Amino acid sequence: MSTLSLPPRLLMGPGPINCYPRVLSAMATQLVGQYDPVMTGYMNEVMALYRRVFNTSNQHTVLIDGTSRAGIEAVLVSALEPGDCVLVPVFGRFGHLLAEICERAGAKVHTIEVPWGEVFDPQQIEEAVQRVRPKLLAIVQGDTSTTMLQPLAQLGEICRRYDVIFYSDATASIGGNAFDTDTWQLDAVSIGLQKCLGGPSGSAPITLSPRYVELVRKRHHVEAGIKDSHHHGASGSRIQSNYFDIPMILDYWGEERLNHHTEAASMLFCARECAITLLDEGKDAVIARHKLAGDAMLAGIQALGLQPFGNLQHKMNNVVGVTIPHDVDGEAIRHTLLHRFNIEIGTSFGPLKGKIWRIGTMGYNARQDAVLHTLQSLETVLRQQRGPITGTPGAGVDAALAVYDENRQ
Amino acid sequence: MSTLSLPPRLLMGPGPINCYPRVLSAMATQLVGQYDPVMTGYMNEVMALYRRVFNTSNQHTVLIDGTSRAGIEAVLVSALEPGDCVLVPVFGRFGHLLAEICERAGAKVHTIEVPWGEVFDPQQIEEAVQRVRPKLLAIVQGDTSTTMLQPLAQLGEICRRYDVIFYSDATASIGGNAFDTDTWQLDAVSIGLQKCLGGPSGSAPITLSPRYVELVRKRHHVEAGIKDSHHHGASGSRIQSNYFDIPMILDYWGEERLNHHTEAASMLFCARECAITLLDEGKDAVIARHKLAGDAMLAGIQALGLQPFGNLQHKMNNVVGVTIPHDVDGEAIRHTLLHRFNIEIGTSFGPLKGKIWRIGTMGYNARQDAVLHTLQSLETVLRQQRGPITGTPGAGVDAALAVYDENRQ
Numbered sequence: 001m002s003t004l005s006l007p008p009r010l011l012m013g014p015g016p017i018n019c020y021p022r023v024l025s026a027m028a029t030q031l032v033g034q035y036d037p038v039m040t041g042y043m044n045e046v047m048a049l050y051r052r053v054f055n056t057s058n059q060h061t062v063l064i065d066g067t068s069r070a071g072i073e074a075v076l077v078s079a080l081e082p083g084d085c086v087l088v089p090v091f092g093r094f095g096h097l098l099a100e101i102c103e104r105a106g107a108k109v110h111t112i113e114v115p116w117g118e119v120f121d122p123q124q125i126e127e128a129v130q131r132v133r134p135k136l137l138a139i140v141q142g143d144t145s146t147t148m149l150q151p152l153a154q155l156g157e158i159c160r161r162y163d164v165i166f167y168s169d170a171t172a173s174i175g176g177n178a179f180d181t182d183t184w185q186l187d188a189v190s191i192g193l194q195k196c197l198g199g200p201s202g203s204a205p206i207t208l209s210p211r212y213v214e215l216v217r218k219r220h221h222v223e224a225g226i227k228d229s230h231h232h233g234a235s236g237s238r239i240q241s242n243y244f245d246i247p248m249i250l251d252y253w254g255e256e257r258l259n260h261h262t263e264a265a266s267m268l269f270c271a272r273e274c275a276i277t278l279l280d281e282g283k284d285a286v287i288a289r290h291k292l293a294g295d296a297m298l299a300g301i302q303a304l305g306l307q308p309f310g311n312l313q314h315k316m317n318n319v320v321g322v323t324i325p326h327d328v329d330g331e332a333i334r335h336t337l338l339h340r341f342n343i344e345i346g347t348s349f350g351p352l353k354g355k356i357w358r359i360g361t362m363g364y365n366a367r368q369d370a371v372l373h374t375l376q377s378l379e380t381v382l383r384q385q386r387g388p389i390t391g392t393p394g395a396g397v398d399a400a401l402a403v404y405d406e407n408r409q
Numbered sequence: 410m411s412t413l414s415l416p417p418r419l420l421m422g423p424g425p426i427n428c429y430p431r432v433l434s435a436m437a438t439q440l441v442g443q444y445d446p447v448m449t450g451y452m453n454e455v456m457a458l459y460r461r462v463f464n465t466s467n468q469h470t471v472l473i474d475g476t477s478r479a480g481i482e483a484v485l486v487s488a489l490e491p492g493d494c495v496l497v498p499v500f501g502r503f504g505h506l507l508a509e510i511c512e513r514a515g516a517k518v519h520t521i522e523v524p525w526g527e528v529f530d531p532q533q534i535e536e537a538v539q540r541v542r543p544k545l546l547a548i549v550q551g552d553t554s555t556t557m558l559q560p561l562a563q564l565g566e567i568c569r570r571y572d573v574i575f576y577s578d579a580t581a582s583i584g585g586n587a588f589d590t591d592t593w594q595l596d597a598v599s600i601g602l603q604k605c606l607g608g609p610s611g612s613a614p615i616t617l618s619p620r621y622v623e624l625v626r627k628r629h630h631v632e633a634g635i636k637d638s639h640h641h642g643a644s645g646s647r648i649q650s651n652y653f654d655i656p657m658i659l660d661y662w663g664e665e666r667l668n669h670h671t672e673a674a675s676m677l678f679c680a681r682e683c684a685i686t687l688l689d690e691g692k693d694a695v696i697a698r699h700k701l702a703g704d705a706m707l708a709g710i711q712a713l714g715l716q717p718f719g720n721l722q723h724k725m726n727n728v729v730g731v732t733i734p735h736d737v738d739g740e741a742i743r744h745t746l747l748h749r750f751n752i753e754i755g756t757s758f759g760p761l762k763g764k765i766w767r768i769g770t771m772g773y774n775a776r777q778d779a780v781l782h783t784l785q786s787l788e789t790v791l792r793q794q795r796g797p798i799t800g801t802p803g804a805g806v807d808a809a810l811a812v813y814d815e816n817r818q
Contacts, residue, residue, distance in 0.1 A: 004451075004678055009441045016440055016671055027436035027675055031425055031609055032418045033753040042413075065611060066475040066652065067670040073652045093634030100633055101651045145634065194671055200440055202474060202611065202673030224509055225502030225554065226758045240649055242510045243475065243482045259758065261476040262425055262603055264611030266436055267676065269413055344442040349635045349668065 009338070010365065012374045013346030014144040014319050014358040015172070016194040016201055017365050023199045026273035027266045034262050043253060046268060049275035053174065053197075053283075054189055054207040056181035061207040062253045063271055065264040068171040068192030070244070071204025073101050075167055075188045078216045078239050078246035079136060082106030087134035087164075089113075089120050091150060092143030093350055094169065102138060105240065110134065116146045116351055117310030117321075122154040129162050136165040142173030142316045144195075145350065147309065147358060149177055149316045156185025165212060171195060171204075175278055176290035176318035176362060187212040196290060196318050198363030199274040203267040213250070220247040226259055286366075290317040292407050293361035293371050296400040300375040301359070303399035304382070305391055309356045318366065321348075321356040325386075330354060333381050341377040371400050418747070419774065421783045422755030423553040423728050423767040424581070425603040425610055426774050432608045435682035436675045443671050452662060455677060458684035462583065462606075462692075463598055463616040465590035470616040471662045472680055474673040477580040477601030479653070480613025482510050484576055484597045487625045487648050487655035488545060491515030496543040496573075498522075498529050500559060501552030502759055503578065511547060514649065519543065525555045525760055526719030526730075531563040538571050545574040551582030551725045553604075554759060556718065556767060558586055558725045565594025574621060580604060580613075584687055585699035585727035585771060596621040605699060605727050607772030608683040612676040622659070629656040635668055695775075699726040701816050702770035702780050705809040709784040710768070712808035713791070714800055718765045727775065730757075730765040734795075739766060742790050750786040780809050 011017040032038045050061045064071045076098070080086065086107045088099040091114050102109045110132045114120055120139075129137065137159055142149045152168055159166035167188040170179050175196030181189055187209040193199030208216075219236035239245045243261070251258040278286055294317040301308055301322055309321030324330035330347070334357065337343045346358035361371060375396040392398070420426040441447045459470045473480045485507070489495065495516045497508040500523050511518045519541045523529055529548075538546065546568055551558045561577055568575035576597040579588050584605030590598055596618040602608030617625075628645035648654045652670070660667040687695055703726040710717055710731055718730030733739035739756070743766065746752045755767035770780060784805040801807070 004435055004438050004681070006438060006441050006447055008439070009445065009447075011440065011442055013442055016443060016674065019440060019675075021439075024437040024439060024675075026413055028433040029413050029415060030417070030430075030433060031420065031428060032415050033420055033422055033747075034425060036418065036747065036753065038415055038418075066479060067673055069670050070475060070479075070652050073650065077650075096634035097632065097651070104647060104649050104651055106649075192671075200673060200675040201671040202676050223506065225505035238513060240513050240515075241482065241486075241653075242506070242513055243479050244650075244652075261478050262601075262610040264476055264609060264676075265425065266428075266433075266609040266679070267611050267673075270675070272413070338442075338445070344445065 007342055010343045010370055010373065012359055012361070012365060012370065013344050014360050015362060017198070017360060017362045019200055020198040020277050020364045022277060023270055023273045026269045029269050031265050035257060039265065040257065042268065042272065043263065046272050046275070047253065049272060049279065050205045050207065052279055053205070053275050054181045055179060055183070056207050058181065058207045058209055060213050060250055061205070062249060063268060064204040064206055064249070065261055065267065066204055067201045068190065068204050069097065071190030071192070071206045072098065072169050074244035074246055074249070075190050075206055076101050076138065077105045077241050077244050079165060079212065080105040080107045081237050083108060084136070085132060085134045086110065086136050086138060087128055087132050088138050089125055089128070091119055091146060091148055092116055093145035094140045094143045098138040098140065098169065117148065119148050119150045119311065119314045122158065125155060126158045129158060129164060133162065134164055136167060138167045140172070141168050141170040141179065142177065144172040144319060144358065145348065145352065147316055147319045147321045148311065148314050149173055152184050160185055165215065173316055175286055176366065177316055178287060181207055193271060193274050196362045197274040198277060199270050203264065203271045205271060208246070216246050222258065223248065287317065290361065290366045292404065293366040294318055294320065296371045296403040297359060297361050297375070299403045300371065300396040300400040303391070304375070304379055304396040318362045319358055319360040321358050323356055324354070327386055328382065329385065330357060333385060336381045336384070337377055343374055343377050345374070368404050372397050375400055416751055419752045419779060419782065421768055421770070421774060421779065422753050423769050424771060426607070426769060426771045428609055429607040429686050429773045431686060432679055432682045435678040438678050440674050444666060448674065449666065451677065451681065452672065455681050455684070456662065458681060458688065459614045459616065461688055462614070462684050463590045464588060464592070465616050467590065467616045467618055469622050469659055470614070471658060472677060473613040473615055473653070473658070474670055474676065475613055476610045477599065477613050478506065480599030480601070480615045481507065481578050483653035483655055483658070484599050484615055485510050485547065486514045486650050486653050487628070488574060488621065489514040489516045490646050492517060493545070494519065494541060494543045495545050495547060496537055496541050497547045498534055498537070500528055500555060500557055501525055502554035503549045503552045507547040507549065507578065526557065528557050528559045528720065528723045531567065534564060535567045538567055538573060542571065543573055545576060547576045549581070550577050550579040550588065551586065553581040553728055553767065554757065554761065556725055556728045556730045557720065557723050558582055561593050569594055574624065582725055584695055585775065586725055587696060590616055602680060602683050605771045606683040607686060608679050612673065612680045614680060617655070625655050631667065632657065696726065699770065699775045701813065702775040703727055703729065705780045705812040706768060706770050706784070708812045709780065709805040709809040712800070713784070713788055713805040727771045728767055728769040730767055732765055733763070736795055737791065738794065739763060742794060745790045746786055752783055752786050754783070777813050781806050784809050
């Protein structure tokens with residue numbers, strides 16, 4: 001049977017993106033056993049590394065073995081009991097996802113919404129908190145569906161004031177935009193590797209505050225098959241998922257080392273390398289690199305006469321929405337970019353389906369050459385499809401080069 | 410920061426085990442986009458490959474992105490509604506796990522048990538089915554906690570007769586023991602990669618019969634954030650997990666290609682390579698290799714004067730339980746094997762904690778040299794701890810060599 005043979009795509013969509021080569025190499029490492037001190041040592045190291053990624057001193061910083069939404073579901077289903085009240089401010093697809101997962105956990109979900117392309121004022125959220133008095137506030141930081149970045153800095157204080165558990169998913173934004181778990185007083189955060197951290201999908205780091213852990217530990221149970229006389233019995237209502245039972249998962253990552261799942265070792269090596277890659281370069285430097293690439297891409301898009309989508313003041317550094325011009329077949333452009341130039345840009349869904357492209361500059365691909373090739377290629381395929389664009393030929397790539405040049409000075 | 414540096418352990422426990430080198434290499438492959446035709450092509454190929462692994466013509470043969478118990482939970486939580494009646498025959502730890510996951514899904518769970526080290530007669534199961542009249546029967550094929558292999562061949566017919574959905578988890582056994590989804594009339598099967606398939610933990614292939622799919626499709630919903638006018642509304646009761654919502658997962662793997670999670674591409678490449686490695690060598694040849702290695706290990710253990718655990722007629726090919734002699738410190742033996750010989754053998758939990766070791770010969774490690782080194786090393790550490798064993802020096806390794814020699818003729 002054939003060996004894997006993949007084309008060398010440049011992935012400039014909203015993620016997944018190309019992995020850092022060293023992250024790919026890490027996954028090819030031969031395993032050791034699940035309870036080998038070398039393995040548990042690496043688990044502890046991963047906890048320490050992700051504390052730095054999250055900017056937190058939370059002891060309970062671990063991986064959920066699954067894609068990003070596995071982390072989301074673990075955080076929500078472990079905290080929520082049927083009838084609990086939750087507030088979800090929705091500014092794109094992933095807000096709807098948070099709401100849906102809370103509903104499936106039996107919670108009473110209240111949503112507030114702003115139009116896609118906008119974010120919330122803290123006042124709007126405080127008003128809703130006051131009205132709804134939720135047990136938990138769930139909100140994404142960056143919603144790739146709209147490219148918007150919700151400011152979170154003032155929400156933690158509001159949540160403390162009303163005794164609300166504050167949870168955010170930062171999958172789309174972490175690494176490319178500032179994130180500050182402890183300063184922002186977050187109780188739970190979930191992320192994935194496949195955006196600005198430059199890894200593949202398949203591991204979901206989470207961090208949990210002592211307040212959150214105290215809450216979910218009230219629902220602590222030990223699995224029947226591994227129970228022995230040393231283990232105390234059940235307490236509190238049972239979490240509806242075994243796989244996402246955070247008290248059990250913490251027993252596995254903690255000193256108890258009680259067996260739950262078998263840790264996905266290759267994905268753990270991968271998550272470790274993503275964190276080290278980020279921290280070696282420096283968190284601020286990586287954010288600056290994303291900002292620069294994002295600014296250059298935006299300048300290029302505008303110089304090509306294309307309209308960026310949404311409120312640019314609140315755009316994530318790492319992705320831009322581009323309104324598809326009326327005289328252009330958006331899917332044909334994407335098809336040509338992919339099949340002739342080996343460059344992928346993103347489509348959209350829900351209310352934005354067919355209306356915008358999404359172009360990412362994330363992780364390994366938040367690079368000058370990636371930005372320049374994408375803009376040149378986009379100009380070429382636009383010209384091929386609708387004839388010469390208005391303005392100077394090469395205006396897009398030149399504008400991006402100018403952003404990079406300014407930054408050098 | 411330091412690069413990964415792992416000792417070259419020989420993993421002879423009940424799993425995870427060393428990966429096939431080609432499986433590790435596959436994970437280091439650079440990504441393409443989630444909806445790239447190359448990626449969806451590989452998804453389709455993986456479906457076809459795992460049909461062959463499972464011996465099935467089931468169209469719906471996909472990966473769940475998580476460890477083995479993610480596959481278990483997906484199958485159970487998608488099928489079960491609160492109040493549904495389930496029968497779980499328990500012959501080890503993983504039976505208890507199946508029961509627990511069903512309970513968390515709100516099912517009324519009936520268990521029957523045999524002592525650890527035994528399996529069920531089909532009559533016992535039929536009697537219970539008759540009494541309980543469950544909607545679903547859930548049973549593991551191989552339970553690594555006891556090393557036993559439950560015969561499944563006659564259970565499918567019983568389930569059809571009583572209109573019961575028949576589900577088995579074959580994580581511990583697949584690849585090393587016969588498994589026949591369609592002939593045995595199974596409606597759902599889940600597995601993992603980290604045993605006889607020679608991969609790491611982190612991807613859970615499942616196969617689903619048309620009957621199972623028809624059942625869960627009655628609970629089909631489309632996610633709010635990606636719904637558009639083409640999508641019909643909800644039907645049936647909502648599955649309590651989004652992540653494990655099989656109708657949604659099938660919409661992603663099927664022609665609809667509706668976004669759910671972002672497929673964990675590196676683990677998919679890995680799962681693909683595990684299947685190809687198995688199929689290239691040939692399923693029957695791989696089972697025979699596991700049988701031979703298991704027989705050689707068993708002969709060696711017995712020749713060392715050690716007692717194998719459980720009913721040997723029903724032992725899995727790929728793992729043996731070894732009663733820890735009374736005059737031996739079982740954990741000290743394991744410690745020395747690991748730290749001086751770089752060989753890992755397994756401990757136990759629940760009722761067998763401290764009573765047996767578990768020695769595996771799985772996947773890449775179902776090899777003559779692995780068996781021989783393990784037996785030699787075990788003899789040495791036993792001798793070091795309690796003085797010369799009774800019987801001929803080298804009796805263990807010689808007995809194993811004899812099994813391999815006989816097989817050559």
